[in-house]
Amino acid sequence: MLLDVRDLSLRIGTVGLLDGLSFSVDRGEVLGLVGESGSGKSLTALALTGLAARMGATITAGSVVFDGTDLVGLKESAYRRLRGKRIGFITQNPMSALDALVTIGDQVDQVSRLHLGLSKRAARAHTVEILSRLRIPEAEVVARAYPHNLSGGMKQRVVIAMALAADPDLIIADEPTTALDVTVQAQIVMMLADLVRKRDLGLILITHDMSVVAQICDKVCVLYAGRVAESGPVRQIFAAPRHPYTEALIGCIPRDGMAPGSLRGIPGTVAAVSQYGADCCRFAPRCGRADARCRTQQPLPVVTGTGGMLACHHPVDSPVKEAADADAR
């Protein structure tokens, strides 16, 4: 396994923002990390790359085993040698992710000069090659341009180019397409998927777009309020979601042939982080299947038959609940 995260918990101040996350990615595999805004996706990415401490966050439990080594508690200098070199991190907000005062070329060169020890000239050749491979026209010209000369889609490609520059083993992409228009979104997503297959690297794709997950992910891990609700192979999760939240998320994807206006949202909103309960299912207030137990006892994640996880007292296909439903009818 390339990356194996187990029981990862993290807090900022006294607020526990991530609670016992477990998931894994292997080479050649795409893991989708999904969840509503505020569910802790970006924090997870920061925790994996050793940048959470910069936000004032502390990892309180768990392990992040990358290629055989536990990264939790790794010295900062050692972590820095991994970042950019073995773990490429595509941060959220491509629009503002580039240094406005530095040319595109210099910013991409920085990675290969730092991690591959390339000379100025070699680094630039390398940069131009990567940019062209990401289908940026006239890469030499773009390399001499400044970020404000580029469109959003171009900037996003440049950020991807930086993540790829040192030929990493793992890429973490935090909502790489949210700021872009739909046609560009599709291009970028396909480009990333393509890279995974060609270079045999692991990809963690953070998104709240279930249709993107359906398109390119092999596995998916659904977060809700800092906890894993459900995870497993994409095919299986989409065919038979077991957590009511996952079911609702999938229900939100617009599909061909759907009547206009029939798109279902999920009623209610995620609790504020300060209101996160410990001994309960955090989805209970919005869940149609919740009962007293859901409000007083945390559903612990259990390993499912397909190698995924499920944290729910009353999964969608649970016979007890179905029977109870049938009785009620």
Added chain:
Amino acid sequence: MLGYVIRRILMLVPVFFAVSVVIFSMIHMLPGDPIENLLRVGSSPAQREALTAKYGLDRPLVEQYLLWMGNVLTGDLGTAIVQRRPVAQLVAQALPYSLTLGGLALCFSTVLGVVVGTIAASWRGSWLDQGLMGGVLFGSMLPNFWIGLLMILVFSVSLGWTPVSGARGWESLVLPVLTIGLGGTALVARVTRIAMIDTQGKDFVLLLHAKGVHPLTIQVRHVLRHALIPVVTILALRIGWILGGAVTVEVVFARPGLGSLLIKSLNQHDYPVVQASLLILAMAVMLGTLMGDLLQAAMDPRFRDSLT
């Protein structure tokens, strides 16, 4: 870019004339005139009138202004009425002292201020941050003449390291430069610190960390670079102030300079000298602002592109 520079310089022309009118009228509206300083006790009204006529002070103000401006534009600053020497000579004598002192003080406060601000921002909230910022703030609140006198007492009188006063040799520059420079340091340090803290929170800084760039490189090569833009703007505005505002320090250290020339001539109502000194200071302010904008254009590609 060249077009922008030319446009900016052309824009300075009307400003120059407006400033000269303001300077001229202000000075001539002040009570008193230079003739009083020339007359001996017991001179007759006729003698007074003759002198007034000799310097053209009896003519209408508009005519006097046009005459003065005409001469200035041909490079003639006139002759000092009381000090009886060409104004150009007086100014040329004083200006180098002011430029050296002002320039060195500006460099000193910039370098120290940027270093202090960078350290304070990098260890934000620590005792180092609080100590440094408190220190420079305290230093900038003390009046210039007081720091000057204190330094003379310590370094010149007690330790004998530097001359007490005068303008001979580089040693005599040390204390005045420190005295003026300390005042500007706090401003530069504060602007640098705030701008750096603001920049540190930007998305692009997170990406730099994600690329594995060393935090020191990020601070100096990226964050500081952004923070220097407002610092440069503020420093450019201070150039004129530093040239003319060194009066107290010049007096304390008994140094010649534009500031003391201006004060002396104001006391004597020596119109041509006052007008020329003020005009030079005003031009220094204008050129400082222009230089600030040009530096900003050199530092910020977004600003550069917005010009064309």
